[in-house]
Amino acid sequence: MEYDAPMPRAPAIDDVFSAIADPRRRQILEILGVSGAMAVGELVEKLRLPQPAVSKHLAVLRRVGAVVATQRGRSRVYRIDAAELKTVYDWTKTFEAYWTNQLDSIREKAESRAKRDASQRKK
């Protein structure tokens, strides 16, 4: 049949933005951010979550590239991987003008644009 393809079903687990949507994963990143690096066991203690849960969250973060792991004896030490987080940073930064003094001029432009568009809407 020929209707549109089902469309790749949105987000997927391989997206940093989706990864940091979960508050626990953000918490993990925050801890790693402050501590620099940490083994899974330590994270389990700090978070007071069952170990499998922590490992699963770490797996997600690893998959999107937000963290990297290195084997250190029996344990695995995780640390922040900057690149992917910078992606989010860069994205939000594009809206920077909206929370600075440039706001006024932007709003003006927006207003006039909206007015204009709304009136000449013929199509």
Place this chain on the structure above:
Amino acid sequence: MEYDAPMPRAPAIDDVFSAIADPRRRQILEILGVSGAMAVGELVEKLRLPQPAVSKHLAVLRRVGAVVATQRGRSRVYRIDAAELKTVYDWTKTFEAYWTNQLDSIREKAESRAKRDASQRKK
């Protein structure tokens, strides 16, 4: 405390981070960010998505405070609301050191810390 509270059942739709996890919503924000403001109908055209879909995404963005709407004749003009997006910006910014020259010293600290912890792990 004995154990941790059940923890508010994760994400919820009232969180900016969850809101921007969806690529289409990010796209909407990008468009609004560039254009300043835009009516729903225009967004429908640009995104080439069914109108109900766009309205639903806008509803989510509105709910988390990422956008605000103002009635303009028959149509509703949406525009970026800075505050909430700045929240995300601020959060990611806390990792800034990881993608700048400070990276080296951080990594060193992390490494030595990891080593130390791993060895004196008796508990």
Place this chain on the structure above:
DNA sequence: TTGACATATTCCAGAAATGGAATATGATGC
């Protein structure tokens, strides 16, 4: 009012994400 236009909401089915328990894999020391 009535009708047309613009947007929002509801209902539904399917996909995906999460937590929990059990289990598997990997590394180390003896």
Place this chain on the structure above:
DNA sequence: GCATCATATTCCATTTCTGGAATATGTCAA
């Protein structure tokens, strides 16, 4: 190799999210 410690993975049940279609609400113009 064997027992143990550390972490990862699988299976399952439940909740949440998204898209689509149909429908409802709201606004303007005549």
